Every structure is written in structure tokens, then in C-alpha cells.
Amino acid sequence: MALAIECRDLTIRYRQKSGAFVEAVRDLSFSVKPGEVVGFLGPNGAGKSSTLKALMGFVQPIAGLCRVFGEPAGGVSAKRRIGYLPEVALYYPFLTPLETLTLYGQLQGLRGRQLRSEAHDLLDLLGISHVAGKQNRTLSKGMLQRVGIAQSLLGSPDLLVLDEITSGLDPVGRRELRTLLKSRRDEGTTLFFSSHELAEVEMLCDRILVIHRGRLVEERLVSTLKDQLRRHSITYSGRVSMVGLTDELTEIAPGTVTAVFETKEALLVAIERVQGSGQILDIVSREGSLEDYFVDTIQGAA
Amino acid sequence: MKLAVWGALARGVVLESIRRKDLWVVAILGFVIMLSAGALGFFGAQGLQVFVKDLAVTVLGLFSTIVAILTTCRLMPEEVKNRTLYPLLSRPIDRFDLLFGKLIGAVLVSWIAFLALAALTSIALLNFGVRFDLLMAQYVLGKMMGLVVVCAVSFTLSLFMTPSAAATLSVILAFGSTMIVRGLVMGYEQASPAIQPLFKFLNAILPQYGLFDLGGRTANIDWGPVPAWVLGALLAYMVTYSGAMLAIGWAKFRKQAI
Amino acid sequence: MKQVGLIVSGTCGLAIATGWTATGWQTTLATTGQPAGLDAHESHASASLLGQFRTTFSGWLWLRTDLYLHNGVEMRRLTEQEVAGDHRGSSSIDNHDHALHDDSLITTVIPSAEQDFRGIFGDIERATSAYKDMTQHTHNDPVSALPLFRLMTWVDPSFLPGWTTGAAIIARDRSDRSLEKALGLLREGLAKNPRSIALDGEIGYLLAARRRDFRQAVHHLDRARIQSLERAALSDDEFEALPQIYRWLSLSYRERGMLAEMYAVLREGVERFPEDAVLQRLLESPPTPLLDSAGVDPPARR
Numbered sequence: 033m034a035l036a037i038e039c040r041d042l043t044i045r046y047r048q049k050s051g052a053f054v055e056a057v058r059d060l061s062f063s064v065k066p067g068e069v070v071g072f073l074g075p076n077g078a079g080k081s082s083t084l085k086a087l088m089g090f091v092q093p094i095a096g097l098c099r100v101f102g103e104p105a106g107g108v109s110a111k112r113r114i115g116y117l118p119e120v121a122l123y124y125p126f127l128t129p130l131e132t133l134t135l136y137g138q139l140q141g142l143r144g145r146q147l148r149s150e151a152h153d154l155l156d157l158l159g160i161s162h163v164a165g166k167q168n169r170t171l172s173k174g175m176l177q178r179v180g181i182a183q184s185l186l187g188s189p190d191l192l193v194l195d196e197i198t199s200g201l202d203p204v205g206r207r208e209l210r211t212l213l214k215s216r217r218d219e220g221t222t223l224f225f226s227s228h229e230l231a232e233v234e235m236l237c238d239r240i241l242v243i244h245r246g247r248l249v250e251e252r253l254v255s256t257l258k259d260q261l262r263r264h265s266i267t268y269s270g271r272v273s274m275v276g277l278t279d280e281l282t283e284i285a286p287g288t289v290t291a292v293f294e295t296k297e298a299l300l301v302a303i304e305r306v307q308g309s310g311q312i313l314d315i316v317s318r319e320g321s322l323e324d325y326f327v328d329t330i331q332g333a334a
Numbered sequence: 335m336k337l338a339v340w341g342a343l344a345r346g347v348v349l350e351s352i353r354r355k356d357l358w359v360v361a362i363l364g365f366v367i368m369l370s371a372g373a374l375g376f377f378g379a380q381g382l383q384v385f386v387k388d389l390a391v392t393v394l395g396l397f398s399t400i401v402a403i404l405t406t407c408r409l410m411p412e413e414v415k416n417r418t419l420y421p422l423l424s425r426p427i428d429r430f431d432l433l434f435g436k437l438i439g440a441v442l443v444s445w446i447a448f449l450a451l452a453a454l455t456s457i458a459l460l461n462f463g464v465r466f467d468l469l470m471a472q473y474v475l476g477k478m479m480g481l482v483v484v485c486a487v488s489f490t491l492s493l494f495m496t497p498s499a500a501a502t503l504s505v506i507l508a509f510g511s512t513m514i515v516r517g518l519v520m521g522y523e524q525a526s527p528a529i530q531p532l533f534k535f536l537n538a539i540l541p542q543y544g545l546f547d548l549g550g551r552t553a554n555i556d557w558g559p560v561p562a563w564v565l566g567a568l569l570a571y572m573v574t575y576s577g578a579m580l581a582i583g584w585a586k587f588r589k590q591a592i
Numbered sequence: 593m594k595q596v597g598l599i600v601s602g603t604c605g606l607a608i609a610t611g612w613t614a615t616g617w618q619t620t621l622a623t624t625g626q627p628a629g630l631d632a633h634e635s636h637a638s639a640s641l642l643g644q645f646r647t648t649f650s651g652w653l654w655l656r657t658d659l660y661l662h663n664g665v666e667m668r669r670l671t672e673q674e675v676a677g678d679h680r681g682s683s684s685i686d687n688h689d690h691a692l693h694d695d696s697l698i699t700t701v702i703p704s705a706e707q708d709f710r711g712i713f714g715d716i717e718r719a720t721s722a723y724k725d726m727t728q729h730t731h732n733d734p735v736s737a738l739p740l741f742r743l744m745t746w747v748d749p750s751f752l753p754g755w756t757t758g759a760a761i762i763a764r765d766r767s768d769r770s771l772e773k774a775l776g777l778l779r780e781g782l783a784k785n786p787r788s789i790a791l792d793g794e795i796g797y798l799l800a801a802r803r804r805d806f807r808q809a810v811h812h813l814d815r816a817r818i819q820s821l822e823r824a825a826l827s828d829d830e831f832e833a834l835p836q837i838y839r840w841l842s843l844s845y846r847e848r849g850m851l852a853e854m855y856a857v858l859r860e861g862v863e864r865f866p867e868d869a870v871l872q873r874l875l876e877s878p879p880t881p882l883l884d885s886a887g888v889d890p891p892a893r894r
Contacts, residue, residue: 046591088424091591108426116424122416124346126353131346138342139425167353183421374743382739384660385653476720515710516701522709524673530709537710545713550722554664555732557722564719567712 034102036191036222037064037087041096044082044246056082058246059096066101066190069213069223071233071254074243075330080226081119083243084195087224088116100191112141115189117180119196119226125169129160129179132168133186140187154182157212173200181209185216192216194225198232210235230322234258242329249333261320264299265292270310277302288313339427340435347439348446351405360447363397364454371458384554386462390455391549395477398451399508402444402481406488407501409436410587419592429588433580437489444481449474468559473548475565479572480546484508486576487541490583512544541575650744650751657740661731664722666701674699699726734761745781752829755781756794763798771802789823789830792816793837796844806844813841817857835861835868842874 044057057079064070074080085091086098089106098105101113123132133151142150155161158178163171168179177200184192192213198206206229213236217223227233233240234254242250267290274281280292293299299315306312351357367390374382410433413419422432452474456466487507491500515537522533546568551557659666675697704725708714717723724730741758744751755778763774775798782791796813799805816837820826826834838861845854858875865871 085592088420090420090423092589108428111424112426114424116421118417118420118424120417122418123421124350124418125416126350127346131349135342135346136421136425139339139422139427141426143338180421184424382743384736385656385740385743388656388660519703519708519710519714520671523707534709537713542713542717545716545720548720550664550666551720554660554722557664560719564716567716568720571716 033066035063035099036066036068036101037062037070037224038099038102039063039083039087039096040098042083042086042093042098043095044079044086044091045094046082046091056246057086057093057243060243060246060248061096062241062248062251064222064224066222067217067220069217069236069238070225071237071240072224072226072243073230073233073240073326074226078243079246080243081195082246084116084193084224084226087193088114112187113190115184115186115192117184117192117194117197119199123168123176123179123183126167128165128167129155129171129175129182130164132179133182136183137186142187150186154185157185158182159208174202174205177201178205181212189221191222191224194223197225197227198229206232230326234322242326242333244330244333247333250329257322257325258319259296260294261322261325262296263292263294263318263320264296265290265314265316265318266299266302266306266312267314267316268306268310268312270306272302272306272308272310274302274305277305336431339431340438343422343432343435344439344442347405347409347436348442351439351443356401356405356443357447357450359397359401360450363393364451367393367451367455368458371461383462383464386459387464388549388553390459391473391553394448394451394455395547395549398444398448398477398481399484400505401447402440402484403488403501403504403508405443406437406440406485407492407504408497409440409489410492411497411500414592423592430584433489433584433587437485437580440485440489441482444485445478448477448481469548469552469557472559472565473552476546476548476568479568480543482572482576483541483543483546483579486579490579493583493586507541508543511540511542512547514540515542515544542571545571647748647751650748650754653740653744653747654751654753657737657744660737660740661734663724663730663732665724665729666722667698668701669697670699700724700729734764738762749781749784752781752785752788752790755785756790759794759798763802766802771798774798775803787819789816789819789826789837790833792819793833793840796837797840800840800844800847804847806847809844810841810848810850813837813844817841817860835865835871838865838868839870839874842871 040061042057042060043055045053045055047053060079060083072080072083082091086093087100087105089111092106100110103110123129124135127135130151133154134147137147137151152161152164155164158181160175160178160182163175168176171179181194181197184194197213198209201209210232213223217236223236225236237254239251239253240257241248242252267284267288269288272289274291277298278291278293282290282292284290291302293302296317299317303312303315370389371386374386413422413436423429484504488500488504491503494500495503518533518537522530525533548560551560700723702708702717702721702723703714705714705718708718710717738758738761741754741761744754745758748754759774759778759781762770762777764770775795778791778795778798782788782795785791792812793816796809796811796816799812800809817834820830820834820837838857842854842858842861845851845857855875858871861868861871862875
């Protein structure tokens, strides 16, 4: 089965007004399997949007290849299976949300009753059916973002490429969107999105890709990362050896020590040792910060 | 399939133009034409028909061309500026479809403006006892074909330069090309044989808007309709020139980073 | 776009308002003893904008009238090379109004097929434009253009060619009724341009040559002569009209038996226009009365 996304040695270069060239993405390789949910992270200017644009065929890479379900990225057959939400888009200000969805639906190949019912269903799903007849220019930013999300879902695409997905949405909107995307994921849709909201990434993604200065610097499964970031500690009294388990020992009171472990396995061994020659006072497992990880990763790559 | 895509894009352009009240200028002009015709009526209809018809074809030609240029020149730059291009191009259409659909939309807007103005002008002309004939129908047809070429040129220019630069150049071409061609015709015989091919080349590449304007015959008296072969030749020129313009625009746009 | 509409409608509205209230404005723009038309700009601030528009509009109408008399066939002056090469086309058989155009100096803007390098483009233009080559060159009856002359003088009462050419066209059919209509038009023009040499001269000519009312003719022609002496500067048109005024004034004096005045006028005329052979001949030849038939044109009229 073809990969949902396959990028190999992707290099994207822009020409500035001065005539000089700037490399936005360099030798970037990654892949996304069908049904996967992958977050694409990186600081501003890292090359996320450029990569997504290359996936959509908006920019032509100067080297490497990009395929979507085995088809060349940007081609009509590849785009037929993609729903795309741009980072910032002003939908035609003088059209209504319903007309906007009808226009994009027609371009998507939807016709007649199918088009009408899908447009109305999406307006309902995104909670904007009450503004379906108002011109886009009168809608709030959040409403417009919902229009954008609705258009990306037209035609039930196999792959959703979402650039800055939660931009403009309030907390309620974010939660609704999360639920919507999870349902799409459960139906087998592949999700590939960029976001600065690490909480969204953590809640939705199977895997993350971290890009910095156009290069891939990390590729991790979210479940593994979460384990890795989680910190376990045990507070005990008595003389117990933690050799081979951790060096992170703190004497918080005379005869009372707190030991911190990177893995759950080390914690379990430590518990056995304390039970043999000491007394367990407390055991804590704390989730690590994805934000710290992200910052550390970027700083490490710099 | 393609027709549905072009139709959807064109419909979007027309809807936007109508809602944006771009065509209000047509309504205002129509009102002005009626008022002017009423004012001229004080001199008596007799003897003023030619003048009024001349005024009518001049106003029609001028303002339908301006509407066509202004509508067309901003279409694609606004798509890029407002980033409405992204959701459009993420659809399973190729870039040529996008350009062609938008161009059709621009042509339709300019035709609507022209026909609305022509209808209002016709009412004014009726007051002067002007009778409608085959030549007038040919004038309308010729003008509509000419507007296609105006839109195609403006559209292509807008892919290469800013909207204001494209509009300026389009206006210069629309209102100056006939003058330039006449200059070439006058200068050809005086030019040295070495330079004459340059005159021929310039004549070939300049849009021949003047050919589509039957206003001179329509406004004056006793001119008969033009032969069918002329309309056929105009149609062929419109298709060829507009096609060439679209091809140049597509060559620029097909790989352009957006 | 909206601005364009506003500007256009504003300009047209102004044009209509100007025409509508033209009679009222005449007191401002062309009061007795005050400069009219372009001259009024120097003394009347309000005249500047309206005056410029009216002058331009009348000038444009003048050109359009010439075009209509050629039935839409656009003409141009011959180039020096064409004149030298005897390149001109046949003159029309009905070039009856030299005031508007002289066929011996013009040709069609669109060249004939033999002179056109453009091939089929030229053929199409000759088919779609109002085009006839010079061998078929004709004119429409200038009477059909009379409303336009009326329009010119209405829009800009100081546009003298509108009065004089309009009157000349009216007087062309040689009936008494036409003569009175022509004189009426000229007097209306004179009332609005009391210092006009051309109008006084034209009235004097019609009175002398057509109505044979030499007393009234002397009144107008002599006033034109005196005006020409008092004026610091004369326009080209006025200067060119003066020899004719001297000729008709001398003939009118002669018809009234006022020979001393006749010789005085002729001497003054010859002094101012020494190249004028007609004035010279009139001065040197014995005073014979005009033929006693109405409507005789004098020698070398214009």
C-alpha cells in the first residue's frame, strides 16, 4: 500500500526581491503512513509551510520528490485525495459560507444533491449553519476558520493537510475541532498538520516531526516521547543503594531521600530495593513538558 | 467536468463583482446617458441622431473597456494577496483551469456591463428616432469579441506585474493601439526596407482592438452590415490572440510559487 | 471602480448643468464689454473651469461635425511627402464648405488596400470601419449638421466658428427666409460677443451681398474695421477675415455713393494688406456699381 505522504531529499528554494536565493527546506525526508496522525512542528520560519506548500504543489522543489498516495504531489490525482486548510486564508468576502462551500465542492467534483447535502452537513458539523447566508466579510475570524475547515473536509478526503489548525479558534472551538478530527482519524483519514499548540499535537498525534532551519531534527512517536518525558520519583527513608538506577538523589531531610528515574522499569527495581531495607514514604509519576522538549530540541539543533 | 470547473470559477467572479457593486458604475453611467440624451433633446431630435449615436458608441466603448480592464487586472493579484488561491488550487484542478475559469468570469462581467449599458443607451436612442438594424447587432457582436481580447490582454499582464501597472498598460494598449497601428501604417512607406519588417512585427503583436469597433459605421448613416467573412475573421482573431495571451499567462503561472 | 463612477457621473452632471444653465452663465462669462470665452478666465475665476470645458467641448464638436460630414470616414491632412509626391486622392465633387475642410489637403486615415502593408488586418479594418477611398469621397449635406452648430454655440457662446459657419450653411440655399434665419443667428451671436470682428464682418457681408442693404452693411463692416484698429492683438481668424471686410466695406460705400469714404477705406486696407490683389484692384479701378442682382458673390470670397 502506498504511503500517504512520501518526501525524499526535498529541497525548496525561494528567490528574494534582491535576487538572492534562500533555502527554506533542505534535504528533508519523511513519510506518513495511511491512517497516521502526524504533527509537523518547528519554530517560525523553520520551513513547515513551505513543506506543506510543496505537498500541495504550490511551490516546486528544486530537488527531491514529494508523493501523495504514490502520485506526484500537486498533481490532479494527488489533490483529489487531499483536503487542505491554509494557514491564513480570507475566503471570498462577498460570497456566503454556503456559496463558498458550493464553489469549492464543484471544483472538488461534487455535483447536484450530493454537493448540496455535503455542504449543509459540513455547515452543521462546524456549527456555522446559522451564518450560511451571510457574506464572509461579515464573519468573525473564528467563523472564517470554521469555513476553512469545512472546505478542507469537502469530498471526504483521505488525507487532511492542515496548516496552523487552531488559528483563530476559541477554547470551545478547539475542543470541537479536536473531536471532529479524532472522528475523522477513527474513520481512517490520515492527518498531517502543523501547529504551535503543543497540547493539540500531544492529544491528537501518533507521531511528530520536528523541523528547524529547513532540516528534520527529530522524528518521534508521541507515546514513546510521552514515556520518555514522564518522570518517576520515590521518596524513602533508610539506607538503600540506587546504583545503576539513577544518580539523581536529593536528601530532603536527614535520612529521607528522593530519587528520580527516567524509566518506569528503574522505578520498579528501586521500589523492590527500598522494600528490602527501607521504608517507602511516597511514589510520584509526573508527565514531562512537551514544550520543554520542543525548546530543548530546537536549541540542541541550533 | 472541465466545463463545470470553469463555470463554477466564472460564476464566483460574476457573483463577487455584482455584490462588490462594481457594476454600479454602469447604472450611474446609464443614468447619465439618459439625462444627457434628455438634455440634448432640447435641440430637437432632427439632425442630432448621428451625434447621439456617435456619443453612445463612444461612451459604450470607453466604459465597457474600462470595466473590463479594472475587473480583469485585479482578479489574480487579489487571489494571491488574499490567499484565496490556496483553497482553490488545493482542489483537483490544474492551474490552466483556474486561469481559464477566471478569464471567463472577467469576460462575463465585462459583457454584462456592456450589454446593460447598451440596453440603457438604446432607450435613450429611441427618443431620437434611431432604428435598430443588423449593423447595430453586428456592432454589439464585434464589441463583445473585442472585450474578450481586452480581458485576455489585461489578465495576462496582471500575471506579470502589479494590478495598477497592468491596468495602466492595458488602458494604454486599449486606447492607444489603434493610434499606434495608424502611425505604423503612415510610417511604413517612409521607413527604410531594413526597418519595415519591424513595422510588420509590431503590427502583428499589437492587439488590433480597432478591428472590432464597428462604431464608426453604426453611428453614421447608410452604412451596410459587414460581410459574414469579416465576422468570421474577427472570431478567428479573437480566439487566436486571446489563446496566445492565455498561453503566455499560463507559461508564467504554471510553475509559479504562490 | 466606485470612484471612477463618481468622477464620470460628476463630470457628466457638470456638463449637463453647464449646458442647462448656459443662458444664466452668459452674463458672467460674456457680458457686454467684457471678455468672453478663454479671455474671461483672466477676469472671472468662476469662468475658468466651466470656460475650459465649454471651449474644449465646442472644439471637439467642431471636429466631430467635420467627421459626420464625411459620414464617419476619418480623414487626415496629407504629409509633406505626400503633397510633394502628388499622393493625394481625388477631391469630392461636393466640397461646398471650405470653412470646415479643404479636400485638396486631406486623405483617409485608413489607407487603401494598395497602400496598406497589413494584409488581412487592413482588409478587415476597411470592412468594419466607416471607410471609402478618396475616389468615392463625398460629403453629407451640411444642413444636417446645423443642430450641432446650435449645440456648439449653446455650450460655448464665445465659439465664433459655430456662429459664422452655422450661418453660412443656413444661408446656402439663397432663399430670403434662409437669409433672415442666418442673420438672426449671427445677431444672436453678436449680442453674446459684441466685440467680435468676425460676426460683424459676416453680418455685413450678408447684408451687402444678399440683402443689398448697404446702409446697415456699412454699420457692421465699419464697426468691425474700427474694432480691428482698436484691438491690441487679433486672432489669426480675425486677421484673415479683415481683407474681406475691407473689400465689402469699400463696395458698400461705393453703392451708397460715398466715394471719399470708399477710397479712404481702400487706402487703409491696402496699407494693412499690401499683398491683397483685390483691394489693390478696387483702389485702382474706376468705381463701377455692383450688378443689380441679388445674391452675387464678390470676387475672391474667402
